[in-house]
Amino acid sequence: AEDGYDLWLRYHLLAPEQAKLYRDHATEIIIGSATPTQIVTRDELQRGLHGLLGNTLPLSDTVTHDGAIIVGTSASSPLIAKLQLDTQSIGNEGYVIRSVVLDGHTATAIVGRSDIGALYGAFHFLRLLQTGQPIDHLDLHESPRITLRVLDHWDYLNGQVERGYAGTSIWDWWKLPDWRAPRYTDYARANASIGINGTVLNDVVSGATILTPVYLEKVAALADVFRPYGIRVYLSVRFSAPIEIGGLKTADPLDPQVQAWWRAKADEIYKLIPDFGGFLVKADSEGQPGPKDYHRTHADGANMFADVLAPHGGVVMWRTFVYSQASADDRAKQAYEEFKPLDGQFHANVLLQTKNGPIDFQPREPFHPLFGAMPKTPLMMEFEITKEYLGFATHLVYLGPLYEEVLSSDTMVRGKGSTVAKVIDGSLEGHTLSGMAGDANIGTDRNWCGSDFNQANWYVFGRLAWNPTLSSRTIAEEWVRMTFTNNEAFVKPVVDMMMGSREAAVDYMTPLGLLHLMGPGHHYGPAPWDASESEADWRPVYYHRADHLGIGFDRTSNGSNAVAQYAPPIAAQFNDVKQTPERFLLYFHHVPWDYRMRSGQTLWYELVAHYTRGVDDVKQMQETWRHLDGYIDEERYQQVAAFLAIQEKEAQWWRDACIAYFQSISGLPLPPGYAPPQ
Numbered sequence: 001a002e003d004g005y006d007l008w009l010r011y012h013l014l015a016p017e018q019a020k021l022y023r024d025h026a027t028e029i030i031i032g033s034a035t036p037t038q039i040v041t042r043d044e045l046q047r048g049l050h051g052l053l054g055n056t057l058p059l060s061d062t063v064t065h066d067g068a069i070i071v072g073t074s075a076s077s078p079l080i081a082k083l084q085l086d087t088q089s090i091g092n093e094g095y096v097i098r099s100v101v102l103d104g105h106t107a108t109a110i111v112g113r114s115d116i117g118a119l120y121g122a123f124h125f126l127r128l129l130q131t132g133q134p135i136d137h138l139d140l141h142e143s144p145r146i147t148l149r150v151l152d153h154w155d156y157l158n159g160q161v162e163r164g165y166a167g168t169s170i171w172d173w174w175k176l177p178d179w180r181a182p183r184y185t186d187y188a189r190a191n192a193s194i195g196i197n198g199t200v201l202n203d204v205v206s207g208a209t210i211l212t213p214v215y216l217e218k219v220a221a222l223a224d225v226f227r228p229y230g231i232r233v234y235l236s237v238r239f240s241a242p243i244e245i246g247g248l249k250t251a252d253p254l255d256p257q258v259q260a261w262w263r264a265k266a267d268e269i270y271k272l273i274p275d276f277g278g279f280l281v282k283a284d285s286e287g288q289p290g291p292k293d294y295h296r297t298h299a300d301g302a303n304m305f306a307d308v309l310a311p312h313g314g315v316v317m318w319r320t321f322v323y324s325q326a327s328a329d330d331r332a333k334q335a336y337e338e339f340k341p342l343d344g345q346f347h348a349n350v351l352l353q354t355k356n357g358p359i360d361f362q363p364r365e366p367f368h369p370l371f372g373a374m375p376k377t378p379l380m381m382e383f384e385i386t387k388e389y390l391g392f393a394t395h396l397v398y399l400g401p402l403y404e405e406v407l408s409s410d411t412m413v414r415g416k417g418s419t420v421a422k423v424i425d426g427s428l429e430g431h432t433l434s435g436m437a438g439d440a441n442i443g444t445d446r447n448w449c450g451s452d453f454n455q456a457n458w459y460v461f462g463r464l465a466w467n468p469t470l471s472s473r474t475i476a477e478e479w480v481r482m483t484f485t486n487n488e489a490f491v492k493p494v495v496d497m498m499m500g501s502r503e504a505a506v507d508y509m510t511p512l513g514l515l516h517l518m519g520p521g522h523h524y525g526p527a528p529w530d531a532s533e534s535e536a537d538w539r540p541v542y543y544h545r546a547d548h549l550g551i552g553f554d555r556t557s558n559g560s561n562a563v564a565q566y567a568p569p570i571a572a573q574f575n576d577v578k579q580t581p582e583r584f585l586l587y588f589h590h591v592p593w594d595y596r597m598r599s600g601q602t603l604w605y606e607l608v609a610h611y612t613r614g615v616d617d618v619k620q621m622q623e624t625w626r627h628l629d630g631y632i633d634e635e636r637y638q639q640v641a642a643f644l645a646i647q648e649k650e651a652q653w654w655r656d657a658c659i660a661y662f663q664s665i666s667g668l669p670l671p672p673g674y675a676p677p678q
């Protein structure tokens, strides 16, 4: 049965004409088996080619036929050394795939400077076949632009997944370290296939238990499974762990005993896991302990960890999602206010992990003003892959356009072209350490992600972490071909549907720069009316500020002045209601209901029109899907159809609830032709 378990590594038999073409270029495999990575590379190629082409390729030591596939490094293979390929520019994780002639035979060389590079190259080669690309004249050079490409799991040790909609945690802590479920290997394969090279196993809100010896053994077992695939393990750590499990009275980062405790803990971890990646820390945010408890700065806290990890080559990923209610007149400003003054104070192995926008993973936000504002510190991107604010498991929302929109945003800090992508890949400020994290959408569901289309969000995250300038459309197309079929009659409409899906969700949830209209707590359905006193600045009314005159949050120089956190040309643009892109209008401005939009319509009418368009777009998605019955297996087809029906129902719910509520505030009549809910 098609249950989605294989993700994009489906390796189903290709169409006969296609398979026949490829078979001439895939006759035998020449690859070493001296290291665990070489072995898994060999196994993946054999499995993939067997599945796609239908025959088992013989392994060989020498080139005996045209069409050999030779994989490895110059160090591991004399044949590859003989080719004398120029691999200087590809770095440690990069690869070259090249059509060559060797010992009188045509061959395809897949060459890295490390085993991991060759593994990545093998996955790329398989992808070429999976997506129907020619493989007879290859000359590909690839290397990742970002150093740390990491999944953050928001998994608790009890199996629950924070904001997870795909079952429970895949880490079976009860049975570890003795039982290493095969699923861990498949997880590693999927990640390696898109270049992900790190995984943070536990939630950012974490207890100290994971740092106890019993749990570290379990962590080490997972690290062993992942190692051949180039994936390092990281842990979220609780700032107050020295008190909770260390018996100390304080967790003050400047206290020598506290420092000694962490040093010993780091040494203990590295004894078990020599390639351990480092720590992720959520401190002084949403009630979590942190350096401020001791009147120390974020830099004091981060540097304490940095110093104990540095001798082992580990890093600290310190989150800038600091958020506490009482602190600011505008929550959007807090991270910048706390971190910007610390630029230059962080030690070399600290990255500041920053969410894509200043609020919290909304369907749309402007880019975070910290990007570009801290030139002396590597800033790491944090995207949310799990759809906390975008319809959980069922809504079909491809996040590629969201990621791409943020990465291609121009911060202007060093003139035109200072994109967020260049900030986070380190090229703008000359950092060699760089990173991108994605809050995973993975759980124990057979399809891993709660729906087939959610797998695309894991995929696109990995591909953009490898190269943040790739187009999300290209990536969607790759994914559709690998996951479903190469049939053009299916690929084109499905890619179009995916590409429009994020804008549809913005329209039926939070158009025109609105955000956080979701019910507080669950973050699922609409609750723009919510004004409950608890967690005052999570209330939707705090964000939309609708009154009888107008709607929107004034972040201009007349309001909270959050605009001033952007580089001057961007600040000037956002400060001016006429120059602000309408997609961010109500994020930056409080605008009268009868404000004239660029279309000539009033804001009120246009708001209603956006909500309606969102619903219509989902209906169109259903229509598209209805025409695609028969192109793929029934199981996956039917589930997508059922989920789209849920999405349609809930898009209407969003529209009707939001319009009814806003109308009760604006007091304005509905536009002619608007059909209120029955």
Ligand code: GCU
Binding pocket: 162, 163, 204, 205, 282, 321, 360, 388
């Ligand atoms: C959001 C989310 C929380 C999460 C937090 C974070 O607030 O709702 O579940 O813990 O972000 O990223 O720290």
